[in-house]
Amino acid sequence: MVGLGPGAARLVTPEATAVLADATDLVGYGPYLARVSGRPGQVCHGSDNREELDRARHALALAAAGRRVAVVSSGDPGVFAMAAALFEAIEGGEPAWREIDVEVVPGITAMLAAAARVGAPLGHDFCAINLSDNLKPWELVTRRLLLAAEADFAIALYNPLSRARPWQLHQAFELLRGVRPAATPVVFAHAVSEPDERIDIVPLSDAEAERADMRTVVLVGSSQTRLVARPGGRPFVYTPRRVGGR
Amino acid sequence: MVGLGPGAARLVTPEATAVLADATDLVGYGPYLARVSGRPGQVCHGSDNREELDRARHALALAAAGRRVAVVSSGDPGVFAMAAALFEAIEGGEPAWREIDVEVVPGITAMLAAAARVGAPLGHDFCAINLSDNLKPWELVTRRLLLAAEADFAIALYNPLSRARPWQLHQAFELLRGVRPAATPVVFAHAVSEPDERIDIVPLSDAEAERADMRTVVLVGSSQTRLVARPGGRPFVYTPRRVGGR
CATH class of the missing domain: 3.30.950.10 (Tetrapyrrole methylase, C-terminal domain)
Structure with a gap:
């Protein structure tokens, strides 16, 4: 779960950049995905802005299947963004999802x-x-x-x-x-x-x-x-x- | 005015790193300055933690004299850190200080x-x-x-x-x-x-x-x-x- 900050590349942390580079799959709202330059071989999964819970479940299903998934979020994922939806999806979802190694990378909100x-x-x-x-x-x-x-x-x-x-x-x-x-x-x-x-x-x-x-x-x-x-x-x-x- | 984030280098934004590299003078509380690797020729001005207003005035005097000064702050400078002290010092200080080009670089609070x-x-x-x-x-x-x-x-x-x-x-x-x-x-x-x-x-x-x-x-x-x-x-x-x- 990666926070991209407010918009400028100069406000994206090195941690976020590293996690994005390491992912096999990128998941997020289309315009936020567009801010990330995927590397060859990375699979991008764009979605609409209002489908946060579906997007979280999709990311968890991919991760449970062994993919390294980065869910991108504008600003800080924990402030009125994707992180709360992710944990809601974990709580209500497959028991195996609770064992997924989840890392939240904070961003400039x-x-x-x-x-x-x-x-x-x-x-x-x-x-x-x-x-x-x-x-x-x-x-x-x-x-x-x-x-x-x-x-x-x-x-x-x-x-x-x-x-x-x-x-x-x-x-x-x-x-x-x-x-x-x-x-x-x-x-x-x-x-x-x-x-x-x-x-x-x-x-x-x-x-x-x-x-x-x-x-x-x-x-x-x-x-x-x-x-x-x-x-x-x-x-x-x-x-x-x-x-x-x- | 540069926010260094919570501690780890991987959470320092590229913007903060660039501003620090460009400064002639680094000002801050000793342990925060210690997190920054000054380049040769940079002057470091460490101070005690409770002297925020004095530190801000010192930084402004240096800037008014033509130096490029980076004041370092843990976390985000705008959240219970150095930025409010800086603007308080500007308001109560030399009229010329209001013309200093001040940039606040946000950080992960x-x-x-x-x-x-x-x-x-x-x-x-x-x-x-x-x-x-x-x-x-x-x-x-x-x-x-x-x-x-x-x-x-x-x-x-x-x-x-x-x-x-x-x-x-x-x-x-x-x-x-x-x-x-x-x-x-x-x-x-x-x-x-x-x-x-x-x-x-x-x-x-x-x-x-x-x-x-x-x-x-x-x-x-x-x-x-x-x-x-x-x-x-x-x-x-x-x-x-x-x-x-x-």
């Missing part, structure tokens, strides 16, 4: 790549919430957002919207505007580290869902998150390590 | 390296809390722990204890035992990816602070986090993507 591009907005306590309600009730998402705001976490929002769910991010912003200062910095980070990277920093009062798409991660500051203005450049965004006069 | 070693315990919504009360009141830490528990986040605890603070992790466990099931999996991950790596998985009811030290990150499952037993091996730990019958 989107929120950390995005944070690095603007400063250190996650430099203090923070949380990560998947805004998709494909697999959980929307009420749970809103409850978590409110509790995260009450805890004054900086908040990273993954999967902020999709064609099937255009309204979630809008609702999330409305909700946060009720409890966080209007000036709270919000970072829209699209396609971080890729050629079409685009970063917008706006106050929460002006945060509009339309700025995001399926390749965007959204970071919402805590009450302490600050902008450092720069002459002729995008400001730095950071959350101080210090709270309450310590 | 401890909680993600630890999660990868046991499965996917952070596979659903989660938060990261620094247990140190050096820079924030302990009351804020306990409030965040309780709200995180109420939100049913999986929780990563950084800096769980130190010689100066032996009691925080004990209090955190006591507090969580009041609100999370006794069987909740707790992962103690010590020195992940290094030769002396040690991983313990215990139920919350048996979680004792003595299992942790300054090189440990602690992961506490949500109410949904599960163990998958394996014949003759450590169980997998994962948090399902699915909640509430979806």
Whole structure:
């Protein structure tokens, strides 16, 4: 289970590169597989994005049959990606699958790549919430957002919207505007580290869902998150390590 | 500002390696500098662990004088590490420091390296809390722990204890035992990816602070986090993507 990081080859770890080179089979969502240059003889198994559990079962069946299988994942496989689906498939699958030698190779997850591009907005306590309600009730998402705001976490929002769910991010912003200062910095980070990277920093009062798409991660500051203005450049965004006069 | 990942060279990104090779000066906490093989002519500036702000100012002064400075950080510089201190130093420092070309190179942070070693315990919504009360009141830490528990986040605890603070992790466990099931999996991950790596998985009811030290990150499952037993091996730990019958 290999994390490819946010996009750029320079953010793929040597561990990931080595595991990919050693595999007999590569399994993954088509666009992620396309980021990997398979060597001659390697078998590529592409699939659709929404078929995570089927993809995991397919990979496990191949591994149980003696293949060395690398399942590729964007970012870090353990953060709203393929790893949880793999272990779910193992738990519900063939007893023999539990004996497969599984290695998870971590990767640079989107929120950390995005944070690095603007400063250190996650430099203090923070949380990560998947805004998709494909697999959980929307009420749970809103409850978590409110509790995260009450805890004054900086908040990273993954999967902020999709064609099937255009309204979630809008609702999330409305909700946060009720409890966080209007000036709270919000970072829209699209396609971080890729050629079409685009970063917008706006106050929460002006945060509009339309700025995001399926390749965007959204970071919402805590009450302490600050902008450092720069002459002729995008400001730095950071959350101080210090709270309450310590 | 360069993230070196959790420890192993195979988890250092090519981007980090390239930036380190290009620097004239390396700045950092001694043991982190020791992980970097400086090339001839590079100047190394080691310092003590608690002098983050002084170290940041020193690096900025060098950069303002025209040096190419790499500040090294364990894990990801943006997660309870050097990046927030750097931007704090810029904000409070010389106006010219705001014009320095700052690049943050993300790294594999401890909680993600630890999660990868046991499965996917952070596979659903989660938060990261620094247990140190050096820079924030302990009351804020306990409030965040309780709200995180109420939100049913999986929780990563950084800096769980130190010689100066032996009691925080004990209090955190006591507090969580009041609100999370006794069987909740707790992962103690010590020195992940290094030769002396040690991983313990215990139920919350048996979680004792003595299992942790300054090189440990602690992961506490949500109410949904599960163990998958394996014949003759450590169980997998994962948090399902699915909640509430979806």
